Amino acid sequence: MSARRPAPTVPEDLEAAIELLEAAPTDHVRGLAVTRLGPHRESREQATEQTPAPRQTQTQTRTQTPTVVLVHGLGASRVVWAPVVPDLARHYDLVVVDLPGHGASDPLDGTDPSCLAVGRRVAATCAELGVVRPHLIGNSLGGWIALEMAADDAAASVLALAPAGLRIRPVTPNPILRVNRALARRTAPIADALLDRSLMRRVVFATGSSNPAALHPALARGMVHALVASTAYEAMLDACSRRRFERRSSVRVPTTVVFGDRDWILPPANQRPELAPPGVDWQRWPRCGHAPMWDQTERTLELAHRLIASASGATSPARMEHSSPAGDT
DSSP states (O other): OEEEOOOOSSOOSHHHHHHHHHSOOSEEETTEEEEEESTTHHHHHHHHHHOOSOGGGOBOOTTSOOEEEEEOOTTOOGGGGTTTHHHHHHHSEEEEEOOTTSTTSOOOTTOOOSHHHHHHHHHHHHHHTTOBSOEEEEETHHHHHHHHHHHTTOOSEEEEESOSOOSSSOOOOOHHHHHHHHHHHHHHHHHHHHTTSHHHHHHHTTTTOSSGGGSOHHHHHHHHHHHHHOSSHHHHHHHHHTOOOOOGGGOOSOEEEEEETTOSSSOGGGOOGGGSOTTOEEEEETTOOSOHHHHTHHHHHHHHHHHHHHHHTSOOHHHHHHOOOTTOO
């Protein structure tokens, strides 16, 4: 069953995006909370409601507005994508999902916490919403999940931002992850007030961003709330410690992987190009931490537009907006 509420189709700015992504989801499907946005969302939903045909048949074509699904990482929620949502929602049908046991989604309740299983649950949720083989943008654990979905032929393209799972052998997760969780829990009662201060943001998000003081205080608060409230954190972290991404040869869609040179969550041992899909566009960005969509927002958006346009056979919005009129030099 899917429960739906009305919502703005395109947030105007970062603050509006944060407020929207922290509000109740537009849909709740298969236990996952989803916020749907985009210029064509309302007309598409109205057409779907008036047409009795199955919703699972809306695959990506050149004549459709591309659908982009955003998949966050461990201990995060939909709000992590706020910096890029206003721009993406202007150009695409956007689906922003909370993973199981995160944000407004239901707990895992004993279900398989592996990235493969979670990816298949996200794909099934998308299919029930009428979205088949969307373009995927994932961060950290969400990047690994996106790669698993692509290996199942459930994606049109993948932009993996600092994806987990690209290591030679399964190892114990970075201790920083458990430290961050403990710190968030201990400071939760006073975090809202403290995170208004740039010094506090610099301390709390030092491992996730190359410029944590620049994070919007509301985004910082939302991330701490998500980290504290996650009921799947330990289960999904433990599942990752026994696995890695194993299905590189099954990914046959355009794929780009981005790592920052200041990623303290997934240092170089976790950044192995030979474990990524064949033909991957592998990029390493300077002055960038574990969340490229925070530290290099404009570059992330430009890359996303180009990848989606290439995979869709369309013209990149970034190119259209920055191109000169005919005849100019």
